[in-house]
Amino acid sequence: MPTQTFFNLSEEKRERLIAGAMKEFSAKPLNEASISNIVKNSEISRGSFYQYFEDKKDLYFFLIGKFRCNYHNLMLKSFQEKKGDFYEGFKLFSEKYVMYIMESKKFGFFENMYLHMNYQINREVRVDFKGKQTRPTKDERLIDVINRDNLKIDSENELLDILKYFLSMLNDTIMEGFWKELSVKETQNLFIKRLEWITYGIAIPEKKEGNV
Amino acid sequence: MPTQTFFNLSEEKRERLIAGAMKEFSAKPLNEASISNIVKNSEISRGSFYQYFEDKKDLYFFLIGKFRCNYHNLMLKSFQEKKGDFYEGFKLFSEKYVMYIMESKKFGFFENMYLHMNYQINREVRVDFKGKQTRPTKDERLIDVINRDNLKIDSENELLDILKYFLSMLNDTIMEGFWKELSVKETQNLFIKRLEWITYGIAIPEKKEGNV
DNA sequence: TTTTAAAATGACAACTTGTCATATTATGTT
């Protein structure tokens, strides 16, 4: 986390540093980016940098937090629009989300982020459902907006687990999209195919005794 | 890929280098590991290193290829043992595979690999089904050993896509296991839960008209 | 024995990073 000193900075200087960092992180992934370049880009002395951030990662995760799509609301709206239907809601959400990432002005930054995403980065990208859930807000809770009637889900926790898993799958799919240089549309379709697999299963359901 | 010079080396020297590299990569992830340490560990001159490998990554990917579980046969045997049943076969395979990774002598190496796995590393870990498939061997083909009768799968390609997806999901789960410091058993169960989701779906199947 | 090819070596330039004593600029306080 950046120090208080960083937030005390004049907006001009703070933005200058952020822009200089984004330039570097858009050109190179975390492990290749250098602080030397960032301070050169933003015309800030090396010593100052270390007064604001602990190290390169500290700055990087701050930027991820700043520019990532906070998809909680995006999900909420998508599920509401599709009247709580799991498959349709998630499909709509994923389409919007993929577009946000892949058509963003910050394309280079996100591209490097996804291509070098590991578990630590993955965690930073994800939003904490649990946190949002316990802290009462005026907004509706995500899990209340999803219709569970036609899902094989017993507890709220299981639904949360599934949501978390779907999100990490979505991120994996975007990673694959960047790697294979897929278009937005192709990436969306790749995800939708997987969404279908998981939602409806790949096994043909056995005919229930009672129905025969 | 290592140069020919590397393979011309005496076995003693080659093993010395591999051991020195494994020591470093077991202690530190790829981006923190240093060539300086590796050449120190293996008592090889810096110049020689660059005669064998292009850079650190070149060596790293060679080691992954050397020590990764070539799971093609493991899958084949698992599916054969379970008479081609998708769910049971994959379950058995995943249990063996997780155990191989997490109880290996190379634990530190694998741990760092999984915790810092990105798409590039992920690709190196995966076996190329397509390659194995076209090259005719005396072994049975994996896709022939899986019973497709009770799967919603039309083409061989779709089955391959699903297999690839399940494998990357398995690797993700192992990554999560390392991150959360889960036991072998817990990691296996986490995967099995997801395997169940995807195989049978999370949606309750609608009753077919014909059956009512 | 001489020639030629292959492999080994460590000094080196050009880069990193994080630290720290010092200089500069604000913000109070008599």
Added chain:
DNA sequence: AACATAATATGACAAGTTGTCATTTTAAAA
């Protein structure tokens, strides 16, 4: 205004990194 004090800025620096390359050593061939 003059002083004290806290906050911020600075760049030189040690200690590390990487990849190269002219040179030496070793092996193979003529």
